[in-house]
Amino acid sequence: MVTFGWPEAFFIFRAAGWTLLLTAIAFMIGGLMGGVLAILRLSRIKLLRRFAAGYILVIQSIPVLMVLFMSYYGLSLFGIELPPFFAASASLAIYVSAYLAEIWRGSIEAVPFQQWEASSSLAHSPAQTYRYVILPQAVRISLPPTVGFLVQLVKNTSIVSVVGFVELSRAGQLVNNATFQPFQIFTLVAAIYFAICFPLSRLSRHLEKVMNASRPH
């Protein structure tokens, strides 16, 4: 029987790397999609608004696990076989996009409408108003909740283990199956999650404080 030692710990650490990579990819792709969705959600064109609102509503109303099953097993019914890493990244990106879209829409709407008036009164086009006036302020407003959401994402990546992708949680399970030393193993796994998430949580809290301090009165 194998005992829990350096090779096993190393296996877990390497899996933590996959968790980070998956988080990063889901966050970047989901962020891009979310940014577009947030703008569509606020578009003057009703159809675009409806589309974005509908997408967000649907994705937020189903567990990310179902999105994952649908993209992994569902598509394979049609003969499309997605590699687990791809299915995992895509599903998480879809999940991320719906939540970030709402966070960012709220942040854009939190910029006082007088800023739109002042900007358009200075002959700025709508695109220039977004680029130079609204988005810089919205980004500041959105930073604390965005980083807060990132913490959720790191933890939620564990869900992709169900399609056989070996990230941090799955690696812990595999090592445990071989060694039967769950306490040590899952303590290590939990400690790694904590080491990733704790600094992020603190960063979010810190940003919130800084942003509140500099809010115009």
Next chain:
Amino acid sequence: MPAVLIEDVHKSYGALEVLKGVSLAVEPGQVVALIGRSGSGKSTLLRCVNGLEAFQSGRIEVAGHAVDQDPKRLRDLRKDVGIVFQSYNLFPHLTVGQNIMLSPRITKNVPQAEALALAKDVLAQVGLSDKFDSYPDNLSGGQQQRVAIARSLAMKPKVMLFDEVTSALDPELTGEVLLVMEKLAKGGMTMLLVTHEMNFARTVASTTVFMHQGKIWESGPSAQLFAAPQTPELRNFVKAGAH
């Protein structure tokens, strides 16, 4: 040709008619004050002049631009018409200098060096040369409003609109803003302003327009209008100390 021409403008919010056929002309270099109670339509009229509010019928022409809601035409209009708001509305993420340089840079492609010189010049005009690198949050209300005026001036407007620009200020800060506006008026700027500062209207505006219930109730040379109001409504308004 008048700098601002307003002809029989009607505007409603749903069933509520807030402008009931307003006509007014402002000649180049003239300063016209709009006074009246809250809800008399004076701010709405001012906002119609630069297209911030759409109107249902009538005609407005400013500095040669017909005012409608076409985005491209509105942008051209706004290059020539500045507006200063009650709540300053400076861009809080930009320094004073950046606030002023932004619009000339992006709407008129003014080169950086030229925009910088322009910003320093307009800041000097409002007496805030030392605040170039400050953020709006670190300025008093009066200073922020003077920066807002400078920001408008940097677009070299042909007409300036002022919408109750001292109403949000503590009494001891209104003076510095009014002083800047008086200087502008003396320099020949065409100005249309909504104000509660009766003294300012009387002494600086050549013409004062009293609005009541969405109409121009009474108007004329400021000195005469305040000394001998013709309608009971204006008499009451002047007597009440204008609030």
